[in-house]
Amino acid sequence: MTRVPRSARPPVAQPFRPADGRTGSPKGLRYGRLTIVAAAALAIARLSAQHAAPDWKTIEDETLRHYQAVLRLDTSNPPGNERLVADYVKGVFDTAGIPAEIFALDANRPNVVARLKGTGAKRPLLIMGHSDVVTVDAAKWKHPPFSATREDGYVYARGTIDDKDNLTAGLMTMLLLKRQQLPLDRDVIFLVESGEEGNSNFGIQFMVAQHFAAIDAEFCFAEGGGVTRIGGAPRFATVQATEKIPRGIELVARGISGHGSVPLASNAVVHLAAAVSRIGEWRPDVKFNETTGTYFRKLAAISPPDVAAHYRDVLSSDAKARAAADDWLFDHEPQHASMLRTSVSPNIVAAGYRSNVIPSEAKATLDVRMLPEEDPAAFLAQVKQVINDPAVEARFSAQNTRPAGVVARTDSEPFKSIEAANTRIYNVPTLPTMSTFATDMAQLRARGVQCFGIGPAVDLEDGPKGFGMHSDQERLLESELHRFVRFNYEVVADLARSK
Numbered sequence: 001m002t003r004v005p006r007s008a009r010p011p012v013a014q015p016f017r018p019a020d021g022r023t024g025s026p027k028g029l030r031y032g033r034l035t036i037v038a039a040a041a042l043a044i045a046r047l048s049a050q051h052a053a054p055d056w057k058t059i060e061d062e063t064l065r066h067y068q069a070v071l072r073l074d075t076s077n078p079p080g081n082e083r084l085v086a087d088y089v090k091g092v093f094d095t096a097g098i099p100a101e102i103f104a105l106d107a108n109r110p111n112v113v114a115r116l117k118g119t120g121a122k123r124p125l126l127i128m129g130h131s132d133v134v135t136v137d138a139a140k141w142k143h144p145p146f147s148a149t150r151e152d153g154y155v156y157a158r159g160t161i162d163d164k165d166n167l168t169a170g171l172m173t174m175l176l177l178k179r180q181q182l183p184l185d186r187d188v189i190f191l192v193e194s195g196e197e198g199n200s201n202f203g204i205q206f207m208v209a210q211h212f213a214a215i216d217a218e219f220c221f222a223e224g225g226g227v228t229r230i231g232g233a234p235r236f237a238t239v240q241a242t243e244k245i246p247r248g249i250e251l252v253a254r255g256i257s258g259h260g261s262v263p264l265a266s267n268a269v270v271h272l273a274a275a276v277s278r279i280g281e282w283r284p285d286v287k288f289n290e291t292t293g294t295y296f297r298k299l300a301a302i303s304p305p306d307v308a309a310h311y312r313d314v315l316s317s318d319a320k321a322r323a324a325a326d327d328w329l330f331d332h333e334p335q336h337a338s339m340l341r342t343s344v345s346p347n348i349v350a351a352g353y354r355s356n357v358i359p360s361e362a363k364a365t366l367d368v369r370m371l372p373e374e375d376p377a378a379f380l381a382q383v384k385q386v387i388n389d390p391a392v393e394a395r396f397s398a399q400n401t402r403p404a405g406v407v408a409r410t411d412s413e414p415f416k417s418i419e420a421a422n423t424r425i426y427n428v429p430t431l432p433t434m435s436t437f438a439t440d441m442a443q444l445r446a447r448g449v450q451c452f453g454i455g456p457a458v459d460l461e462d463g464p465k466g467f468g469m470h471s472d473q474e475r476l477l478e479s480e481l482h483r484f485v486r487f488n489y490e491v492v493a494d495l496a497r498s499k
């Protein structure tokens with residue numbers, strides 16, 4: 001039998017301690033105490049039997065069965081076809097007697113919401129997993145991308161770590177909570193959302209705009225964090241507490257059109273090229289927020305001394321040391337350099353249509369990822385200053401798909417529970433982090449929900465080997481899937497169970 005985790009143990013009240021017999025207590029009272037002790041022990045035994053931790057070994061087959069089943073459903077987006085996963089999940093919940101509802105803007109791209117009722121003493125907890133995956137180039141895969149082939153302890157398929165791992169863990173958590181008959185202080189809601197990979201209008205955006213009551217919660221858990229293994233051993237965990245906000249900027253250069261045989265100083269291509277070049281060389285100011293400050297401090301504490309020095313220097317008040325560390329990060333750890341600032345990457349340039357025509361207009365699109373606390377108008381003014389050319393207009397592009405929202409707090413109950421579970425299950429420290437990319441948590445955070453990004457343990461070496469998310473191979477260790485299910489269940493149970 002598996003050990004009952006500390007968090008799931010019923011509290012033992014002081015009066016139930018065995019009498020020490022030091023004082024010559026009157027007989028009656030002594031018997032009375034023993035009776036109370038016996039009754040309490042019996043009650044605790046019953047409680048433990050009913051709410052003991054799940055027997056993790058015995059549920060592994062079930063976990064793997066659901067995981068492989070959803071991986072084998074091709075929900076490549078586009079077109080998505082998330083109906084396949086939604087039907088499967090709904091079927092599992094119907095069989096288990098867990099109320100589940102379908103919400104769809106498009107019949108082929110539905111969302112599923114399942115709910116386990118609590119007493120309502122506390123506001124609900126929402127767990128999420130998106131059902132779509134990015135498309136594949138099947139010819140490049142060793143194992144067919146929707147085969148969920150098991151080999152050497154891994155499962156291979158598109159979606160193994162994005163996001164059918166979170167989806168499976170959420171599904172198992174619901175099934176286990178129901179099976180354990182754990183009394184809950186709050187509802188536990190599970191949302192399987194469609195369209196995360198670029199069409200959130202069918203998924204989270206639709207749910208938040210039209211069915212928010214069905215998913216309204218105090219806290220939410222979704223993808224975006226996880227445990228990093230290095231050399232086969234877990235080293236640290238990250239919890240995504242906030243994320244950058246995508247805000248595209250367009251540059252439009254305007255000049256006089258004419259015959260290509262007569263070069264003009266106003267050539268729009270030349271002005272645009274110079275503007276793009278200036279922007280490309282510009283690195284906006286380093287700014288820390290509570291999340292990234294804590295992240296770099298904690299990362300320094302667990303990194304090898306030579307690397308740790310860079311993390312400390314970038315936090316220092318010494319401008320020279322900070323600039324040198326920033327340069328090092330930009331060259332060696334560009335993801336960390338992006339976490340330090342609002343980032344700008346010129347990704348599309350469009351100009352001209354004939355070699356002998358000077359075009360009157362040229363356009364570039366900048367992928368801007370703003371720090372959550374950045375002032376957009378002030379930032380746009382800075383961009384204009386850097387370009388310093390009246391012939392080039394800078395403006396926000398119309399598309400702004402993710403709103404700004406609240407930052408998940410590291411002194412909150414969920415963060416502490418996640419931290420405790422990471423210590424207990426993985427024996428690693430927990431770092432809050434800000435993702436440079438956007439997630440479906442953005443829409444919920446904009447509604448005031450505190451969201452935490454979590455995930456299974458993955459080898460740091462796996463990404464560069466081509467096994468990361470969105471790669472031409474994707475995989476997860478079976479043992480880490482099972483460990484993640486346990487982590488997920490224990491954190492949710494800790495936050496939701498009656499105390």
Ligand SMILES: [Zn+2]
Nearest residue numbers: 162163196223
């Ligand atoms: Zn994802």
